[in-house]
Amino acid sequence: xxxxxDVTLRDGGYRNNFDFPLDYARHHVRESVxxxxxWIEIGYRNGSFKPRPGIGRTGLGADxxxxxxxxxxxPEHLCMIxxxxxxxxxxxxxxxxxGARMVRFCLPSGAPEAGLxxxxxxxxxxxxxxxxxxxxSQLDGRRLAELAAMSxxxxxxxxxxxxxxxSMLPREVSRLVTLVRxxxxxxxxxxxxxxxxLALANAIAAxxxxxxxxxxxxLGMGKGPGNLVTEQWLAYLGRxxxxxxxxxxxxxxxxxxxxxxxxEAAPSLPLPDLVLGHFDLSVEERAKLPQGRISDxxxxxxxxxxxxxx
Amino acid sequence: xxxxxDVTLRDGGYRNNFDFPLDYARHHVRESVxxxxxWIEIGYRNGSFKPRPGIGRTGLGADxxxxxxxxxxxPEHLCMIxxxxxxxxxxxxxxxxxGARMVRFCLPSGAPEAGLxxxxxxxxxxxxxxxxxxxxSQLDGRRLAELAAMSxxxxxxxxxxxxxxxSMLPREVSRLVTLVRxxxxxxxxxxxxxxxxLALANAIAAxxxxxxxxxxxxLGMGKGPGNLVTEQWLAYLGRxxxxxxxxxxxxxxxxxxxxxxxxEAAPSLPLPDLVLGHFDLSVEERAKLPQGRISDxxxxxxxxxxxxxx
Numbered sequence: 001x002x003x004x005x006d007v008t009l010r011d012g013g014y015r016n017n018f019d020f021p022l023d024y025a026r027h028h029v030r031e032s033v034x035x036x037x038x039w040i041e042i043g044y045r046n047g048s049f050k051p052r053p054g055i056g057r058t059g060l061g062a063d064x065x066x067x068x069x070x071x072x073x074x075p076e077h078l079c080m081i082x083x084x085x086x087x088x089x090x091x092x093x094x095x096x097x098x099g100a101r102m103v104r105f106c107l108p109s110g111a112p113e114a115g116l117x118x119x120x121x122x123x124x125x126x127x128x129x130x131x132x133x134x135x136x137s138q139l140d141g142r143r144l145a146e147l148a149a150m151s152x153x154x155x156x157x158x159x160x161x162x163x164x165x166x167s168m169l170p171r172e173v174s175r176l177v178t179l180v181r182x183x184x185x186x187x188x189x190x191x192x193x194x195x196x197x198l199a200l201a202n203a204i205a206a207x208x209x210x211x212x213x214x215x216x217x218x219l220g221m222g223k224g225p226g227n228l229v230t231e232q233w234l235a236y237l238g239r240x241x242x243x244x245x246x247x248x249x250x251x252x253x254x255x256x257x258x259x260x261x262x263x264e265a266a267p268s269l270p271l272p273d274l275v276l277g278h279f280d281l282s283v284e285e286r287a288k289l290p291q292g293r294i295s296d297x298x299x300x301x302x303x304x305x306x307x308x309x310x
Numbered sequence: 311x312x313x314x315x316d317v318t319l320r321d322g323g324y325r326n327n328f329d330f331p332l333d334y335a336r337h338h339v340r341e342s343v344x345x346x347x348x349w350i351e352i353g354y355r356n357g358s359f360k361p362r363p364g365i366g367r368t369g370l371g372a373d374x375x376x377x378x379x380x381x382x383x384x385p386e387h388l389c390m391i392x393x394x395x396x397x398x399x400x401x402x403x404x405x406x407x408x409g410a411r412m413v414r415f416c417l418p419s420g421a422p423e424a425g426l427x428x429x430x431x432x433x434x435x436x437x438x439x440x441x442x443x444x445x446x447s448q449l450d451g452r453r454l455a456e457l458a459a460m461s462x463x464x465x466x467x468x469x470x471x472x473x474x475x476x477s478m479l480p481r482e483v484s485r486l487v488t489l490v491r492x493x494x495x496x497x498x499x500x501x502x503x504x505x506x507x508l509a510l511a512n513a514i515a516a517x518x519x520x521x522x523x524x525x526x527x528x529l530g531m532g533k534g535p536g537n538l539v540t541e542q543w544l545a546y547l548g549r550x551x552x553x554x555x556x557x558x559x560x561x562x563x564x565x566x567x568x569x570x571x572x573x574e575a576a577p578s579l580p581l582p583d584l585v586l587g588h589f590d591l592s593v594e595e596r597a598k599l600p601q602g603r604i605s606d607x608x609x610x611x612x613x614x615x616x617x618x619x620x
Contacts, residue, residue, distance in 0.1 A: 167590035195587025197542035201511035225583035232507035273535035277505025280477035
């Protein structure tokens with residue numbers, strides 16, 4: 001069982017200065033949850049790592065923003081990410097009261113103690129918690145093991161390896177997942193970036209090595225060249241018979257809207273071709289798919305498969 | 311040791327009706343070979359599977375076209391692909407005389423005999439040969455084993471699995487490579503399409519299962535959503551210390567030119583981000599890379615790495 005966490009509104013914010021319209025954010029959260037994504041990371045609390053001028057709502061994560069999203073989905077789906085230096089203990093109960101149920105902590109690898117104390121406080125408040133260990137490709141293995149063990153000891157539910165530079169290979173991901181599993185009982189997650197086009201291969205390697213939490217974003221929208229592409233990841237799970245209740249057609253519709261609405265959302269591979277691959281249909285069948293709504297193309301492709309086009 | 315085969319001018323031709331300008335084709339072949347790609351597939355002989363009106367030079371593969379490319383690279387780098395129904399025995403010595411040194415045969419899986427007879431003739435003439443088994447995702451395992459065995463018996467140097475629908479998962483690629491290896495002594499190759507974003511993961515799986523020939527195209531330019539992306543594949547090999555004499559910077563420069571010159575060449579992930587990933591540099595270093603020539607950015611990134619930016 002993989003637990004999927006959507007980072008579009010947060011990591012994608014690096015592309016548009018965290019300026020997602022509230023209407024879109026509500027739509028995104030509703031559709032993602034309806035499609036079976038377990039957790040939606042809706043933003044930073046009080047800013048990202050470095051101060052940025054004019055930062056938008058998904059970079060500030062104010063109470064009223066959290067509340068506006070908590071109106072459209074059931075509880076237990078909304079999470080916030082924090083740099084501990086940006087928050088105080090007071091932020092935690094306020095985020096919980098507004099409707100967030102997970103907090104993710106980006107810890108400075110040199111001095112994680114203050115952040116871990118906040119994490120322990122979040123655990124007490126009832127939050128699900130993750131520790132995100134960033135730039136793992138540049139971290140000494142012994143330090144990584146220490147940070148992971150300390151995180152688990154502080155009550156983190158999940159320890160995330162973040163391939164911030166997008167430079168890791170699948171075999172390195174396997175090795176680090178195995179290392180971290182051996183020092184903590186926390187679940188292991190992967191946050192992949194796609195610099196080398198390896199985000200999908202790395203996510204597969206992570207899960208095969210025992211990771212159970214995977215971050216992704218719609219169209220891969222995220223910092224730099226972006227993250228693991230949600231629709232590709234769900235298609236991979238689906239091709240392998242691991243649909244786990246996901247609605248790929250619904251996520252494709254969300255991706256299609258994003259392509260049209262956000263200039264910063266660089267299109268990934270063409271969505272109709274993903275539909276063909278998902279149903280093992282040849283490129284010649286593409287002309288038979290309706291134009292326009294990608295969810296109609298998805299339904300038509302499923303129909304073609306059922307009627308023996310392959 | 312992986313033997314790399316570039317399919318840009320052939321499979322990419324599906325995007326522009328095989329109408330690459332001769333100047334570009336000569337540049338492409340020269341730069342690819344200079345960057346260490348072993349074989350360049352320069353086109354179909356006498357048309358692709360189905361007749362297409364107004365098909366350009368890389369879809370016809372005439373003698374003078376082959377000859378024009380053979381002027382710019384050493385022997386033993388140029389290959390042609392054929393549908394046996396489109397050629398006669400006479401085509402083989404003419405292609406050889408013009409400068410091609412490999413012929414790849416797309417065989418109809420139901421009746422491969424006539425094609426295999428032509429293949430045996432090509433072997434006699436001194437060609438390196440491959441059999442490309444298309445749509446392997448839809449082929450019965452027993453038939454695949456038969457075709458592979460017959461191909462090896464007819465003298466094929468390489469049996470290629472073509473994931474024409476781009477629907478295969480890494481574990482399926484592993485299984486089929488293992489199957490085919492067990493029935494023939496021919497080398498095994500993979501021709502991947504990227505419908506699900508899995509071309510790179512599948513190429514990795516193929517090589518780990520024992521395949522030694524990998525097709526790719528610059529920017530992934532190819533039928534449908536395209537092929538394995540050459541620059542991502544070489545970056546993968548390079549990150550793993552398997553540079554094998556490849557010049558990634560040179561391929562990136564070629565990709566950069568293609569992005570600018572061909573409207574049909576959908577950009578892959580941004581090339582400067584690939585450079586960062588290749589050198590394990592953070593996204594913050596991107597501002598330090600020179601704009602313009604990507605090969606300058608590549609050199610600058612190498613310099614940053616050497617001076618300890620990571």
